[in-house]
Amino acid sequence: MSLEELQKKWNCKNVSIVKGEGGLTKVVLTNRQSSLEVYLMGATITAYKVGSRDVIFTSKQSKFESLKAIRGGVPLIYPQFGPGKMQQHGFARNVDWEVLSTLVKEQEDLVQLNLSIHESEYTQKVCGDADIKFQCTFTIKLNVDRLELQYESKNTGQKAYDFQLALHTYYQIASIHKAHVTGLKGFEYIDKTRQMALTKETADSIQITEETDRVYKNCTTSPLELVDTVNQTKVILHSPDNSLKDVVVWNPWIEKAKAMSDFGDLEYLEMICIEYGNIDKPIVLQPGQTFTGRHTIQPTSIQQSSL
Numbered sequence: 001m002s003l004e005e006l007q008k009k010w011n012c013k014n015v016s017i018v019k020g021e022g023g024l025t026k027v028v029l030t031n032r033q034s035s036l037e038v039y040l041m042g043a044t045i046t047a048y049k050v051g052s053r054d055v056i057f058t059s060k061q062s063k064f065e066s067l068k069a070i071r072g073g074v075p076l077i078y079p080q081f082g083p084g085k086m087q088q089h090g091f092a093r094n095v096d097w098e099v100l101s102t103l104v105k106e107q108e109d110l111v112q113l114n115l116s117i118h119e120s121e122y123t124q125k126v127c128g129d130a131d132i133k134f135q136c137t138f139t140i141k142l143n144v145d146r147l148e149l150q151y152e153s154k155n156t157g158q159k160a161y162d163f164q165l166a167l168h169t170y171y172q173i174a175s176i177h178k179a180h181v182t183g184l185k186g187f188e189y190i191d192k193t194r195q196m197a198l199t200k201e202t203a204d205s206i207q208i209t210e211e212t213d214r215v216y217k218n219c220t221t222s223p224l225e226l227v228d229t230v231n232q233t234k235v236i237l238h239s240p241d242n243s244l245k246d247v248v249v250w251n252p253w254i255e256k257a258k259a260m261s262d263f264g265d266l267e268y269l270e271m272i273c274i275e276y277g278n279i280d281k282p283i284v285l286q287p288g289q290t291f292t293g294r295h296t297i298q299p300t301s302i303q304q305s306s307l
């Protein structure tokens with residue numbers, strides 16, 4: 001569908017479809033207090049603002065090109081996390097998604113967008129299996145004080161398959177030296193910077209002081225908090241039904257930042273990734289089965305429990 005056709009079909013008071021960076025199509029959602037931008041390429045949210053506060057980090061060096069993952073925002077990692085038999089992090093973050101529906105409930109200040117993909121020649125090539133058939137739906141609910149995200153994967157084929165999933169969220173922070181994450185004490189993590197060593201978290205709050213790449217396992221029964229002591233803000237993160245079980249904490253630090261062509265040398269100072277997903281134990285879907293993963297992102301201040 002052309003940009004004009006998309007605009008004609010979906011534009012309304014709270015939803016507008018525009019040409020974004022690199023000429024790629026972007027959907028902008030707004031309500032009384034917040035706004036959100038999401039590219040159809042990869043269904044990647046690249047901005048989420050509450051008032052004037054930027055919650056999400058997107059690199060100024062990011063490329064905005066078809067089939068190339070956006071650096072920053074909330075890339076969708078599916079059906080494989082990291083390297084493996086497929087390309088790094090699968091295909092969901094670098095294919096074009098379609099707008100399935102929108103919903104606006106003005107009285108509740110809710111603006112909802114549903115995006116979807118299904119198998120294509122490209123996804124079958126990446127999977128190396130023409131029998132894998134699926135429909136995935138990514139639902140974004142922009143509420144007045146929080147963002148609710150839902151990733152649904154349905155096996156529409158005749159063959160069972162398994163997948164990993166992650167919402168690879170990059171958060172904007174004032175300084176990595178003055179931010180910390182709480183809620184992970186007592187959980188085991190796979191340390192990807194130390195030959196996948198399995199380690200138990202002993203810290204009440206995690207402060208990043210070096211390259212950090214950890215998969216915390218089965219740790220989402222209670223919310224986590226990302227605290228920014230410069231801005232006096234925090235973000236409360238949760239998988240309310242515990243459907244997304246693992247959490248990745250990632251910061252590339254100095255050398256990796258320099259090595260990434262789509263990331264500024266000093267940008268590691270102002271971001272941290274906290275990625276909710278199912279990584280340690282892939283989800284198995286029989287024909288006809290559906291998996292739904294839910295995640296909430298609630299920006300608040302340090303003083304208040306909500307804005």
Ligand SMILES: O=P(O)(O)OC[C@H]1O[C@H](O)[C@H](O)[C@@H](O)[C@@H]1O
Pocket residue numbers: 069082088089192213214248249250273275
């Ligand atoms: O460069 P990308 O493919 O976007 O991956 C960026 C990062 O994603 C995750 O956080 C992984 O745990 C890291 O190992 C990886 O470096």
